[in-house]
Amino acid sequence: MGDSNTITVDPFEEERPKETHFHARMAVLNIRENWAAWNGYKLANYFYDAEYEYFCVRNGCGTYDICGMQKYFVSGKDAEAMLNRMVTRDISEMNVDRVTYLVWCTDEGRLIDDGTVFKLGHEHFMLTCGSPSLAWLEKSCYGFKDVSIVDMSERIAALALQGPTSCEVLKKMGLKDIDTLKPFGIKHFPFGASKDKPLMVSRTGFTGDLGYELWIKPELALEMWDSLYDAGEDYHIQPFGEAALNMARMEAGFIMPLMEFNEALKTIHFRHDHTPFQLSLDWLVDFKKPHFNGRAALLKEQHDGPEYTLVKLDIEGNKPAEECNVYSDKGCENEIGYVTSAMWSPVVKANIALAMVKTKYLKGEIWAEIYYNKELRSYTKVSRCTVKEKPFWTHPRSRATPPLPY
Amino acid sequence: MPSYDTIIIGAGHNGMVCACYLARRGQKVLLLEAANEIGGLAAKREFFPEFQVSVAHSISHFSAKVIKELNLESHGFINPSLALPTVGLNRNGEHVVLAHDEGGAASLSGVSEKDLASFKNYQTLMYRYAAMLKPFWETVLPRIGVGGIAKAMTYAKLGLKLRLLGKSDMREFMRIAMLPARDLMDEYFDNDLLKALLSWDALIGSKMAPRSPNGPVVSLLYRMGGDFEGAHYLPENGIESLIYSLRSVAEASGVEIRTNAPVEKILIQGNESGLKVEGVKMPDGEIITATRVVSSADPHRTFVDLVGVENLEIQFANRIRRLRSEGYVAKLHLALHGEPKFTGLAGPEGRMIIAPSMDTIEFAYDDAKYGEFSRQPVMEVLVPTRYQSGLAPPGKHVISAHVMYVPKKLKSKWCVDAREEIKNKTIDLLSQYSPGLQDLIVHAEFLTPEDIESNFRVTGGNWHHADHVIDQMFMMRPTYEAAQYSTPVPGLFLCGAGCHPGGDLTGAAGHNAAHEILKP
Numbered sequence: 001m002g003d004s005n006t007i008t009v010d011p012f013e014e015e016r017p018k019e020t021h022f023h024a025r026m027a028v029l030n031i032r033e034n035w036a037a038w039n040g041y042k043l044a045n046y047f048y049d050a051e052y053e054y055f056c057v058r059n060g061c062g063t064y065d066i067c068g069m070q071k072y073f074v075s076g077k078d079a080e081a082m083l084n085r086m087v088t089r090d091i092s093e094m095n096v097d098r099v100t101y102l103v104w105c106t107d108e109g110r111l112i113d114d115g116t117v118f119k120l121g122h123e124h125f126m127l128t129c130g131s132p133s134l135a136w137l138e139k140s141c142y143g144f145k146d147v148s149i150v151d152m153s154e155r156i157a158a159l160a161l162q163g164p165t166s167c168e169v170l171k172k173m174g175l176k177d178i179d180t181l182k183p184f185g186i187k188h189f190p191f192g193a194s195k196d197k198p199l200m201v202s203r204t205g206f207t208g209d210l211g212y213e214l215w216i217k218p219e220l221a222l223e224m225w226d227s228l229y230d231a232g233e234d235y236h237i238q239p240f241g242e243a244a245l246n247m248a249r250m251e252a253g254f255i256m257p258l259m260e261f262n263e264a265l266k267t268i269h270f271r272h273d274h275t276p277f278q279l280s281l282d283w284l285v286d287f288k289k290p291h292f293n294g295r296a297a298l299l300k301e302q303h304d305g306p307e308y309t310l311v312k313l314d315i316e317g318n319k320p321a322e323e324c325n326v327y328s329d330k331g332c333e334n335e336i337g338y339v340t341s342a343m344w345s346p347v348v349k350a351n352i353a354l355a356m357v358k359t360k361y362l363k364g365e366i367w368a369e370i371y372y373n374k375e376l377r378s379y380t381k382v383s384r385c386t387v388k389e390k391p392f393w394t395h396p397r398s399r400a401t402p403p404l405p406y
Numbered sequence: 407m408p409s410y411d412t413i414i415i416g417a418g419h420n421g422m423v424c425a426c427y428l429a430r431r432g433q434k435v436l437l438l439e440a441a442n443e444i445g446g447l448a449a450k451r452e453f454f455p456e457f458q459v460s461v462a463h464s465i466s467h468f469s470a471k472v473i474k475e476l477n478l479e480s481h482g483f484i485n486p487s488l489a490l491p492t493v494g495l496n497r498n499g500e501h502v503v504l505a506h507d508e509g510g511a512a513s514l515s516g517v518s519e520k521d522l523a524s525f526k527n528y529q530t531l532m533y534r535y536a537a538m539l540k541p542f543w544e545t546v547l548p549r550i551g552v553g554g555i556a557k558a559m560t561y562a563k564l565g566l567k568l569r570l571l572g573k574s575d576m577r578e579f580m581r582i583a584m585l586p587a588r589d590l591m592d593e594y595f596d597n598d599l600l601k602a603l604l605s606w607d608a609l610i611g612s613k614m615a616p617r618s619p620n621g622p623v624v625s626l627l628y629r630m631g632g633d634f635e636g637a638h639y640l641p642e643n644g645i646e647s648l649i650y651s652l653r654s655v656a657e658a659s660g661v662e663i664r665t666n667a668p669v670e671k672i673l674i675q676g677n678e679s680g681l682k683v684e685g686v687k688m689p690d691g692e693i694i695t696a697t698r699v700v701s702s703a704d705p706h707r708t709f710v711d712l713v714g715v716e717n718l719e720i721q722f723a724n725r726i727r728r729l730r731s732e733g734y735v736a737k738l739h740l741a742l743h744g745e746p747k748f749t750g751l752a753g754p755e756g757r758m759i760i761a762p763s764m765d766t767i768e769f770a771y772d773d774a775k776y777g778e779f780s781r782q783p784v785m786e787v788l789v790p791t792r793y794q795s796g797l798a799p800p801g802k803h804v805i806s807a808h809v810m811y812v813p814k815k816l817k818s819k820w821c822v823d824a825r826e827e828i829k830n831k832t833i834d835l836l837s838q839y840s841p842g843l844q845d846l847i848v849h850a851e852f853l854t855p856e857d858i859e860s861n862f863r864v865t866g867g868n869w870h871h872a873d874h875v876i877d878q879m880f881m882m883r884p885t886y887e888a889a890q891y892s893t894p895v896p897g898l899f900l901c902g903a904g905c906h907p908g909g910d911l912t913g914a915a916g917h918n919a920a921h922e923i924l925k926p
Contacts, residue, residue, distance in 0.1 A: 035600060081716050082716075085715070085716050085720075086720065106720075106721060107719035107720065107722055108719040136720075139720050139721070139723075139724045140720050142714070142715060142720075142723055142724055142727050143710045143714070143715030143716075143718075143723055143727075180733055268753055287678060288678050288682055290675075290676025290677055290678070290680055290718055291680065291681050292718070293720045294719070295680065296680070296894070297678075
């Protein structure tokens with residue numbers, strides 16, 4: 001101490017975004033130094049160029065750092081009962097080494113978060129989700145005798161590998177029989193010097209295309225990265241950031257927190273959150289299950305019909321309808337909803353958007369009032385919207401086992 | 407076909423009242439009691455060979471409506487003509503005595519002229535408020551935001567009653583309803599003994615002391631709604647006569663009563679149309695089916711232990727978890743071979759309060775709220791053998807005392823030594839007011855809240871099942887979505903002290919639950 005120049009303590013240490021287990025490699029590749037943050041971790045918005053990364057994901061493969069995702073081990077004799085009461089889907093029929101996408105709601109049937117459950121053993125699950133959920137999990141455990149929750153978020157390094165060449169890359173990396181892994185399946189692989197199988201791969205992702213997620217202990221994270229990038233060299237492997245992910249997931253029709261939905265436990269106004277029905281997630285609500293949190297409220301919502309419904313819109317023209325309202329008339333007098341996400345989709349060649357629209361207007365005309373900017377001048381344009389039932393983009397290889405060669 | 411229309415869990419007085427009402431309307435009712443005796447905390451038990459007593463040792467506001475409607479008087483429950491005097495004990499014998507004559511008029515002795523005059527004003531005002539609230543204790547308070555005009559009328563009536571107090575009394579009610587007991591007493595009186603005595607019924611049974619906010623005055627007004635304007639009394643033939651008369655009515659109405667019949671689980675059937683109560687499962691595996699199950703057990707035991715959280719909503723279950731229901735009252739039972747003498751009293755008359763001042767109560771609470779014994783406990787002492795024969799052999803006596811504040815969770819953990827220590831401390835303190843007591847003691851029993859929890863299956867050992875505090879009263883008792891006797895589980899109802907209006911021997915919760923179940 002003494003000499004102020006020698007003090008190395010960082011007074012803002014707690015405030016700074018933390019580095020993920022893959023940071024050492026990503027930092028080198030982050031040419032633009034464009035960092036965003038996710039749950040306190042540095043996460044690239046983009047590394048070089050968002051559109052370039054998007055095309056890599058669609059035409060080769062890309063890696064996306066999901067260390068910032070929350071991961072909880074839920075274990076014990078009552079783990080299944082506890083989870084099954086918490087989520088709206090029925091997980092009682094799940095097999096070991098399977099993953100399922102699901103949501104969970106408040107007592108009032110308002111969506112808290114979406115995530116995935118990995119069944120790792122008969123009494124051992126992993127729950128992943130976008131936001132810290134320990135408080136809700138702890139509440140959900142109350143009254144169950146044998147269930148423990150362990151926050152593994154910092155203790156598991158996770159990397160998504162998405163895109164048409166992803167299977168080939170993993171094959172080249174030496175993951176035997178990876179091509180037999182079915183969608184939402186899990187396999188464990190030997191890796192490095194370790195005798196056991198420290199590398200877990202799930203065939204999951206957030207891009208609508210073929211893709212995998214790789215889970216490994218932090219000590220092996222960089223070794224895994226290197227091995228993956230060696231294997232991927234000839235397959236256009238490229239890290240992608242939040243911006244490219246957002247484009248890909250929009251085409252696939254997936255929802256994002258703070259875009260399509262607010263987490264119910266974080267909203268103040270009671271109408272600023274959503275039910276699964278509003279988000280068109282009806283298929284995730286299983287009323288065959290006698291009880292789950294929010295069931296009574298959701299049954300009522302199903303009966304009454306949601307006030308708003310999230311729909312996929314194909315919009316005339318090529319100006320993305322970001323942050324616009326939608327109307328039932330071209331004159332824009334009767335507002336019937338709002339766009340949650342929008343983009344020009346290069347792969348579909350369409351101007352697409354996700355929008356919350358008052359259910360009763362869905363059968364009629366829908367018009368978006370689009371604002372755009374050309375060389376500092378603002379313009380407005382009203383475009384006709386068409387509701388699309390299917391995802392804007394998907395590919396058969398994402399469902400085929402083995403995946404179709406590319 | 408279910409075997410019964412209704413199974414009632416727990417033959418405490420509320421369970422029995424509810425059973426009587428349902429059976430009298432033609433329902434086939436089975437009443438299950440885990441203990442070998444009916445009566446719950448009011449059950450007479452032998453704590454030492456030939457010496458008997460019940461944990462609940464007096465009545466302050468049993469429902470006159472229930473007595474009349476169930477015709478309890480012709481089944482052996484007879485209100486006395488006179489309430490017990492309440493005596494603020496003073497070590498030197500200069501006691502403060504609050505008594506009621508046969509006409510119900512209160513008389514106060516042992517205080518200054520100034521306090522006497524204040525007492526008159528205090529009493530007039532408090533009885534107006536108690537009378538205003540009284541009808542609502544025996545009314546199902548509707549769920550807020552649900553139901554039509556009829557339900558809204560209940561609240562409109564409450565508003566009207568308030569308004570009819572007149573502007574100044576209404577404003578005053580709004581002001582004092584939430585006052586800590588201490589502020590209210592300090593405003594009116596000088597005498598420390600009197601203040602402690604009058605605030606006693608605002609506090610006992612809940613985790614509350616004179617300086618605690620959160621509606622002790624409302625709790626006091628609840629108790630002041632009784633036949634003797636809140637003065638405690640013993641029915642002729644004692645507390646047991648209440649239990650026995652209820653049993654007599656129940657049996658005459660066709661209620662089937664089983665003792666030694668603890669329920670292991672409330673059986674809930676689940677299918678595509680949701681959950682529905684099916685009956686109960688007994689420890690030997692026996693399944694008894696019923697259209698509905700009504701639980702007089704406390705909310706925690708009912709929902710968490712008997713229903714199981716897997717059948718409940720998460721936020722609801724956590725509200726039950728957060729109910730404040732930790733008991734702070736212990737019970738001392740002494741078997742004596744002669745009548746105890748109290749300095750300055752002709753005989754061991756009435757309900758004797760040992761609490762020299764509100765500060766003494768507060769300090770006793772301060773110790774306990776951090777998990778320790780009160781250095782100087784406070785207590786309410788009754789000699790039931792003075793009023794009732796048969797509880798002890800002729801010439802012998804029983805002392806029954808509620809001792810505050812004894813934490814359910816002791817920092818150093820309850821053990822034989824800890825129990826002995828506080829028992830002896832309590833007896834020593836009592837002896838200061840009753841010299842020679844030690845020589846009379848044949849046997850002493852000390853029930854901590856933990857003992858009350860395990861012996862009587864009451865969560866936290868709390869008499870009231872959930873503290874009498876404003877956020878756990880009225881349409882919030884025990885919590886919203888279960889405050890109208892029905893619960894989120896179809897076919898499951900509550901009828902115990904954890905429901906509106908609350909604890910003590912009143913029968914109101916059992917009455918209201920039956921009303922809700924029978925409503926067309």
